[in-house]
Amino acid sequence: MVVAFAILAAWELVTAAGVVGFRRPIYNALSLVANMLGLAVLFLILNAQFLFAAQVIVYAGAVMVLFVFIIALLNPGSDLTLGRSGNEWIYGVVFGVIFAALLGGLLFNRGLTGRQGSSSPEAINAVGNVQAIGTALYTKFLFPVEVASVLLLIAAVGAVYLAMRRIR
Amino acid sequence: MPPAYLFLLLSGALFTMGAVGFLVRRNPLVVFMCIELMLNAVNLAFAAESRFLNSLDGVVFAFLVITVAAAEVVVGIAIIVQVYRAGRQMDVDGLDLMKE
Numbered sequence: 001m002v003v004a005f006a007i008l009a010a011w012e013l014v015t016a017a018g019v020v021g022f023r024r025p026i027y028n029a030l031s032l033v034a035n036m037l038g039l040a041v042l043f044l045i046l047n048a049q050f051l052f053a054a055q056v057i058v059y060a061g062a063v064m065v066l067f068v069f070i071i072a073l074l075n076p077g078s079d080l081t082l083g084r085s086g087n088e089w090i091y092g093v094v095f096g097v098i099f100a101a102l103l104g105g106l107l108f109n110r111g112l113t114g115r116q117g118s119s120s121p122e123a124i125n126a127v128g129n130v131q132a133i134g135t136a137l138y139t140k141f142l143f144p145v146e147v148a149s150v151l152l153l154i155a156a157v158g159a160v161y162l163a164m165r166r167i168r
Numbered sequence: 169m170p171p172a173y174l175f176l177l178l179s180g181a182l183f184t185m186g187a188v189g190f191l192v193r194r195n196p197l198v199v200f201m202c203i204e205l206m207l208n209a210v211n212l213a214f215a216a217e218s219r220f221l222n223s224l225d226g227v228v229f230a231f232l233v234i235t236v237a238a239a240e241v242v243v244g245i246a247i248i249v250q251v252y253r254a255g256r257q258m259d260v261d262g263l264d265l266m267k268e
Contacts, residue, residue: 005170009178016182019205020189025197032201035182039208046175046219048227051211058234063204063241070245071197074252092192099184103177110173117223124224136224137231144228148235155239162246 005045011038029067036060047121049129175216182209196248196260200241207237 015038018031040055124132137145186205193199211230218226252258 002170005174009174012178012182013185016185016205019198019201020185020192025195028198028201032204035205036208039212042175042178042212043215045169046215048215048218048230051215051227051230054231054234055211058238059204059208063238066241066245067197067201070249074197074249074258088192088194092188095191096184096188099180099187103180103184106173106177106180110171112172112217112220114217114221114223116221117225119224120222121219123222132224133227133231136228140225141228141232144232148232151239152235155242159242159246162243162250165250 001045005042008038008042008045012042025071026068029064029071032067033060033064036064047124047129050133172216172220175220176213179209179213179216182206182212194259194261196251196258196263197245199260200244200248204237204241207233 012035015031015035019028019035022028022031036055036059040052040060043049043052043055119132127135183206186202186209189202189205190199193202211233214226214230214233216226218224218230248258251263
């Protein structure tokens with residue numbers, strides 16, 4: 001398990017660097033697909049099989065296909081990497097340093113001090129992962145699920161409206 | 169099983185890379201991909217907390233984050249295509265009409 005995690009962590013970091021670093025957008029998109037598939041396997045290690053399936057279907061499937069379609073359709077140029085003034089690099093470096101310092105703080109504070117719940121991996125696997133999450137979704141989290149459904153409807157209507165409209 | 173803080177560390181590293189990419193890149197599509205990277209990093213943190221605190225709440229919230237990300241990509245890409253159809257350059261630095 002530890003070896004698998006080490007390999008996956010290295011894979012995630014390399015592909016994330018590819019998302020940020022490659023110059024051609026299609027390579028960025030393919031790096032992101034690889035990144036999302038690696039993340040799905042990390043969900044498997046974390047005993048979240050439902051999240052694994054959702055990640056592969058929704059992210060690596062639907063969202064990234066949309067990205068690749070749009071890249072193929074628009075064919076954006078490859079020379080749009082660097083900022084004209086160079087200010088963006090300064091912001092990026094400053095943010096990166098600040099966040100790296102925060103991550104260093106995490107190394108000194110390793111304990112996870114939340115209250116333990118009752119859904120241990122054994123308890124979840126006894127009823128089945130999808131059943132356990134479905135029960136939680138439609139009982140405890142019913143309101144967020146309803147809000148998410150309205151959000152998806154609004155997004156679909158908005159996308160259709162934007163696609164129909166001709167702007168000058 | 170690797171300890172929890174390693175998962176959180178990986179999640180933070182991915183989030184940082186996404187945020188730096190968001191600030192540095194100029195192609196709006198790549199900027200969107202960096203946002204997806206950040207959302208994915210948060211999902212990893214949610215799933216790890218959920219596993220190590222014996223709770224399902226984190227997994228449910230990661231699922232909701234996936235929903236929000238899908239909606240966001242749909243609207244965002246529709247806007248990018250509209251901007252492209254309006255004949256503007258694919259460059260977030262050039263899209264400053266709202267600033268004036």
